[in-house]
Amino acid sequence: MPDCAMCVAHSVTQIGTICPDSTGAALQLQGCFIKYDNTSFLGVEDKSVLLSKCGPSIMGYNQGELMSRRDAVLAGLSSGGGPYRVGASGKVQxxxxxxxxxxxxxxxDCVSESMGRLKKECGSGMAASGDVFLGKCYARYSAGSIGGGGSVDSKSGSGGSSSSSNDGERAFAITIGLLAGVALIIVFLSFLRKVVGGK
Structure with missing residues (x-):
């Protein structure tokens, strides 16, 4: 739990700096997600795509093995229970x-939607990794060098991306994160105002 608390504290600091006067923001970091908005979003499903990113293609070994391992991991995540799910098959996590x-x-429903998008958007390019961030959930997979002989081809069509593209996606994700975080703070402050005002 200390890692989660530290992540949230760091996120709140970042979101306040990046979007100081915003009425809504969201920030997704490696270990946590914060969101705030001036409209109610708690308990409301949101499967809209915020960010979808596929890694570079893996070359040099049986790509069918990558696909079957990736599919096994995604199937395990889809059928798993609870709000946090992890899985692995070989070097695919x-x-x-x-x-x-x-x-x-x-x-x-949200996890199933994110799994379907990962398979659709990152499957045909033999992507070494994939991330899909929806409004209320995210899913990701990453494959190492299966069999030890694979290499990553960063110039591949649908799987590759340039560093400027990654920077743009990162900036977009931070902006969305900040908007959601500010929204959460505003909702919390509104709640506090009602509680204090009602006494």
Missing amino acids: GVAQCVGDLSMSECQ
């Missing part, structure tokens, strides 16, 4: 997580 205000069935 995956994680999926929902925000805490979703019911289990809403979380399952």
